Structures are given as structure tokens and as C-alpha cells.
Amino acid sequence: MREMFKRAWAQILLAFVIGVSLISYKQDWRFADLIHHLGTASIVAAVVTAFWHLREVHEIIEKYVKSILVDYSYLTTLKLESLLMLRSKAAKAILEKAANNPRYKRDELEAWIDRLLYVGLLPGKATSPGIYRENYVERITIEYLTLEKALRDIGSASEGIASQEPKPIVMRVISTTKYTVVSPRIPDSKHSDYVFKYFGFGSGLTKFPPNKLLTISIGNNENNAKELTITHNEVQGQILSEAESKAFKFDEDGTCHIWLRVVEYKSPRREPFVLNTMSHLTRNLRAYINQIGQGPPQVFVGQIIATGSDKEESRESGGALLEYEGWLFEDHGYHFHWWPAPQDAENAGTHEPS
Numbered sequence: 001m002r003e004m005f006k007r008a009w010a011q012i013l014l015a016f017v018i019g020v021s022l023i024s025y026k027q028d029w030r031f032a033d034l035i036h037h038l039g040t041a042s043i044v045a046a047v048v049t050a051f052w053h054l055r056e057v058h059e060i061i062e063k064y065v066k067s068i069l070v071d072y073s074y075l076t077t078l079k080l081e082s083l084l085m086l087r088s089k090a091a092k093a094i095l096e097k098a099a100n101n102p103r104y105k106r107d108e109l110e111a112w113i114d115r116l117l118y119v120g121l122l123p124g125k126a127t128s129p130g131i132y133r134e135n136y137v138e139r140i141t142i143e144y145l146t147l148e149k150a151l152r153d154i155g156s157a158s159e160g161i162a163s164q165e166p167k168p169i170v171m172r173v174i175s176t177t178k179y180t181v182v183s184p185r186i187p188d189s190k191h192s193d194y195v196f197k198y199f200g201f202g203s204g205l206t207k208f209p210p211n212k213l214l215t216i217s218i219g220n221n222e223n224n225a226k227e228l229t230i231t232h233n234e235v236q237g238q239i240l241s242e243a244e245s246k247a248f249k250f251d252e253d254g255t256c257h258i259w260l261r262v263v264e265y266k267s268p269r270r271e272p273f274v275l276n277t278m279s280h281l282t283r284n285l286r287a288y289i290n291q292i293g294q295g296p297p298q299v300f301v302g303q304i305i306a307t308g309s310d311k312e313e314s315r316e317s318g319g320a321l322l323e324y325e326g327w328l329f330e331d332h333g334y335h336f337h338w339w340p341a342p343q344d345a346e347n348a349g350t351h352e353p354s
Contacts, residue, residue, distance in 0.1 A: 084118060116329075130184030131194060132281040138177040139288050140274055140336070144295025145170055147207065150265055154212045169295075170205055171268040174261070179282075181256040187249070194256045197279065198228070198243035203270045210234075214241050217261045220248065225259055272298075273337035277305070282328040289336045290319030298338040306332045317341060 075083065091113065095106040147168035151157065181194045196218055204210060210232045219225030228243040250256045274289065291298050300320035306328055322334050 084114070088114060131181060132283060133179045133181050133278075134283040136177070136179040136282050136285045138175055138276070138286070140173065140175045141290060141292045142298070142338075143172045143174075143291070143293040144268060145172055145293075147205075151208070154209075154265075156209055156212060168206070169268055170208065171266045171271070173264045173266055173274065175264075175274075177258075177260040177262075179258055181248075181250075181258060181280075183250050183254040183256075186254050187252070193247040193249060194258075196246045196248065196258070196260075198241075198262075200241045200264075201238045202241070202264070203237070203267055204234075204239045205265060205267055208265060210239055213239065213265050215263045216243050218246055219259055220257050221259045222261075225261065272339060273335060275333070275335045277331050277333035278328045279330065281330065282332075283326070285322070285324045285328060285334065287322045287334055287336075288319065297341040299341050300336055300338045302334060302336040304334050 075086075078086070088110070091110050092107070095110055099106045145153070147170050150170045150172065153172075183194070198216060200214065202213060204213065211230070213232070214230055216228045216230065217225040218228060226246075228246060230241055230243050233240045233242075248256050248258065276287070285304075287302070289300055289302065291300075297318065299317050302320040302322045304322055304324045306324065306326065320336060322336075324334075
């Protein structure tokens with residue numbers, strides 16, 4: 001096929017050259033006009049035939065350019081700025097082919113995707129750019145305690161609490177999490193640390209010291225985990241908690257393993273839920289919640305918060321499990337909430353767990 005194509009273009013070129021030669025014939029004899037007409041016809045035929053073959057020329061040029069850019073890895077030699085510009089033009093071309101509604105803000109969508117991919121998720125100007133977490137496994141237990149017992153557990157005074165009727169009830173929520181952090185680069189001076197940060201909020205508990213509402217321990221594993229210092233501030237009726245930052249070194253393979261334990265004391269009436277949103281891009285999640293100890297049996301419901309998630313909500317008595325094999329972007333995550341089982345709902349407020 002390629003040889004036939006070459007011969008066709010050789011014939012076109014030959015016809016064009018012959019036509020020019022015939023037009024250039026300047027001998028004064030009676031057949032001179034005929035020769036000029038034949039030359040013009042030959043040039044016209046060459047041009048028309050060339051137009052017929054333009055599509056083949058376009059395809060060959062396209063394949064040639066593709067082979068240089070992709071097959072021969074020319075793209076890897078370009079600077080980052082040139083690659084971003086090339087990628088942006090390709091994305092714009094795709095969007096223009098896919099969307100023909102003038103009111104559809106395809107340019108804004110393209111710009112948002114570029115910012116997400118190349119500023120937020122890859123090495124750039126963002127904090128910890130390119131870092132993501134994988135195999136995020138969290139186990140949550142909730143336990144109903146009397147306020148007196150909860151105060152004893154944290155080593156705080158409980159005078160006058162034992163005599164109150166009905167017994168004030170608090171809820172202890174313990175979350176144990178394991179995950180692996182992956183860096184886009186092998187450790188170097190710019191990407192050598194994973195920085196853990198924690199922000200949370202709650203309603204607080206009456207007669208419960210605010211500085212004991214939350215404790216956080218973190219390390220590469222359970223054996224070397226250390227408790228973090230936490231500051232609490234009350235803003236518009238909410239208690240905002242912020243833990244000190246903790247930096248972790250990446251291993252030689254660019255990964256870092258994290259073990260995390262969070263203990264919270266909450267109001268069972270005001271905060272019968274757990275909401276966990278991602279601070280980093282996270283791939284593959286498994287979260288399990290269940291009730292331990294004595295107390296009013298609960299019905300649990302959980303749901304994944306993610307773009308394009310088709311997961312059904314998990315609804316079980318005594319616990320719930322959520323599994324998501326995919327990517328969770330920042331502010332994606334999951335939530336669990338619960339309520340007393342129907343047979344115990346009427347007595348849930350007066351039940352006295354040990």
C-alpha cells in the first residue's frame with residue numbers, strides 16, 4: 001500500500017512537471033496553443049489528484065508525529081511547562097469534540113482538572129503535593145459509659161456525679177487506623193516527609209474537662225506510637241480541636257506506614273455519628289464500626305462520600321462495614337450514624353451501662 005501511495009504521488013509530481021514544461025513551450029508554430037492547453041490540463045489534473053490524496057497525507061503525517069511523540073518517547077524529553085501546555089491543548093480538543101453546547105463551561109472544567117491533577121495531586125506548589133494514601137483500614141468501636149466511669153477512666157474527679165439520677169451517659173468512640181502513604185518521588189530534600197495533621201470539632205460534654213475529650217496517638221506502628229499535644233478552642237458553641245503536626249520519614253521505596261489511634265468522648269444525644277473526610281488523596285478504604293460493652297443496642301448506617309460512587313449504604317444492627325475500591329479525593333470520605341434499636345428506643349435515655 002505504501003509503495004502504491006509513493007507511485008501515485010510520483011505520478012502527480014511528474015504530471016505537474018510536464019504541465020509546467022508544456023506551458024513554458026514558446027516555439028511559434030500552429031500547434032503551440034494546443035501544447036499550452038495540454039500543459040494547463042496536466043497541471044489541473046495534478047492539483048485535483050493531489051487534493052484527492054490529502055487525506056492520506058494527513059494520516060501519514062499524523063502517524064509520523066505520533067510515532068515521534070509517543071513511540072519514541074519524545075514527550076519525556078520536554079520540560080514540564082511544555083508538557084502541561086501540550087496536555088492542556090489536547091484536553092481542550094477532547095472537550096470541544098465532546099461538548100457543543102455554548103453554555104457548557106468546558107474551558108472552566110478543563111482548567112479545574114488541570115489544577116486538580118498538576119497542582120494539587122502532583123509535585124508542585126501545594127502542601128505535600130503528589131502524596132496519596134492507600135489501603136486505608138479503620139476500625140471504630142463505640143461504648144456507652146456513665147459519666148462517673150468515664151471521668152474515672154481519664155483520671156478526673158467525679159465527686160457529686162454518682163448521686164445524680166438518672167445517670168448521665170457519655171459515649172466513648174475509639175478509632176484505630178492503618179494506612180500506607182506513597183510519595184511520587186524517591187525520598188530527597190524536597191519530598192522526604194509525610195506530615196500528619198488533625199482537625200476536629202465536637203459539641204463537648206457537661207462536667208467533662210475539654211482537654212480530655214480527645215487523645216491521639218500516632219506512629220509507624222502500635223509499638224512506637226506517641227501521644228500528640230492537642231489544643232482546644234470554643235467557637236460558637238463548638239469545641240475545635242487541633243493536634244500538633246507530626247512528620248514521618250519515607251522509606252527508601254518512597255512509602256511510609258502509619259498507625260493511628262483516636263479516642264473521643266461524645267454526647268450520645270448530640271453526636272451519634274462519625275464523619276471522616278480525607279486530608280489526602282486516598283485509594284482503597286475499609287471502615288468498620290461496632291458497639292462494645294453494655295448499653296442500649298444501636299442500629300448502624302454507613303455510606304461512602306465519593307464522586308461516582310455506586311455503593312449501597314451499609315445498614316446493620318450492632319455494627320456496619322464500608323468498603324470502597326477506588327479514589328477518594330480531599331473532602332471525600334464516609335460517615336456512620338446510629339440510633340437505638342426499636343425495642344430499646346423508649347428506654348435509651350434511662351439505661352445505665354456499667
